[in-house]
Amino acid sequence: MRGVAAAAGVTVGLVQHHFKTKDGLRVAVEQLVVDYYALAIAAVPDVGTPAEIASRRDESVRRMLETHPSVVNYIRRTVLDPRGSGRLLERLTELSRxxxxKLREAGLASTNRPESTQIIGLMVRQFGTLLLQPMIDEMWGYLTQKGGSSDGKPTLSVTVG
Known part of the structure; x- marks a missing residue:
């Protein structure tokens, strides 16, 4: 809480007054992350084929994450930390569900596959790059140091079938 207060330029007492506990602060941060995702998704009109809508939504989420690197860092730490006691992944999964x-009800998403498969596919598409790109960047750095290819640095694209 002290680090948050210092970064915000306020007293620890003010942070404690507003959020009460570290858990309260974490819940507020997680809600902000979920809100960013929801706004990115809502920015895409439900017009076109299911594949076009999914692609535009994925792109909107990608742009949101590019614009908010602190969200990316928070998600990486929260999702990859086995000690994490937050519910961010559950909350984002529920948003996806x-x-x-809604898309299935509107006839804008296939009903030929189980809903759970669609939800997991969506989460893997949006989180795959987010979680694996640092590993690719690290490998690329190592390979270029060792005189590897001078081709452009690769980026990850995840497709779930």
């Missing part, structure tokens, strides 16, 4: 259900 809700959106998939």
């Amino acid at each position: 809700s959106e998939v259900a």
Whole structure:
């Protein structure tokens, strides 16, 4: 809480007054992350084929994450830390479930596959790059140091079938 207060330029007492506990602060941060995702998804009109809508939504989320690197860092730490006690992954999965259900009801998403498969596919598409790109960047750095290829640095693209 002290680090948060220092970064915000306020007293620890003010942070404690507003959020009460570290858990309260974490819940507020997680809600902000979920809100960013929801706004990115809502920015895409539900027009076109299911594949076009999914692609535009994925792109909107990608742009949101590019614009908010602190969100990317928070998600990486939270999702990859086995000691994490937060519920961010559950909350983002629930947001995805809700959106998939809406699209299915509107006839804008296939009902030929189980809803759970669509939700997991969506999460893997959006999180795959987010979580694996640092590993690719590290490998690329190592290979270029060792005189590897001078081709452009690769980026990860995840497709779930």
